[in-house]
Amino acid sequence: NAGVTQTPKFQVLKTGQSMTLQCAQDMNHNSMYWYRQDPGMGLRLIYYSASEGTTDKGEVPNGYNVSRLNKREFSLRLESAAPSQTSVYFCASSPTPDYEQYFGPGTRLTVT
């Protein structure tokens, strides 16, 4: 039981490049989330998926898109990376939205 896994662990992009961050969970959870963590700002919700087939914007969605590929997988895409998107990205899942969330190990992204 791996829990929540994320790939890659580290990534360096040049401004304007695109990439997709992958997230998968093996706990049969309905809800999945993407956050970014910046120094001194806690975590901010980018997008979430309450259940398979639905996605919705969180607090800071601009510059990102998501896909809930199936119940297990929830990907985050940066179409045209900007230095302001340099951050640590965490994926999380929960059985239901009012339950605690389980976090993946994070992806450290640097945009130069």
Place this chain on the structure above:
Amino acid sequence: ELKVEQNPLFLSMQEGKNYTIYCNYSTTSDRLYWYRQDPGKSLESLFVLLSNGAVKQEGRLMASLDTKARLSTLHITAAVHDLSATYFCAVDFTSGTYKYIFGTGTRLKVLA
């Protein structure tokens, strides 16, 4: 505006001492969560508080929720070095739409 504020932001304390971390939030919510993050690591759920007056305890940590005051506390009893970490509270502001807002975190350092 939806806001979650924690204080203090930084806390350095001696082993064996007691202290309390405060989490204030701006609008009505019945669901509050506490998480722990070790440096360079992911987040781990500590407590889920789902109603007014809820109190949860695990080891040297005790969390409580007062929804009327929009306040949660995380009390540390007889701190030990292993409790050194950053502690976050998170509030779910909108039942059913999962606007999940994290506080900025309290960085705790317990000195031997």
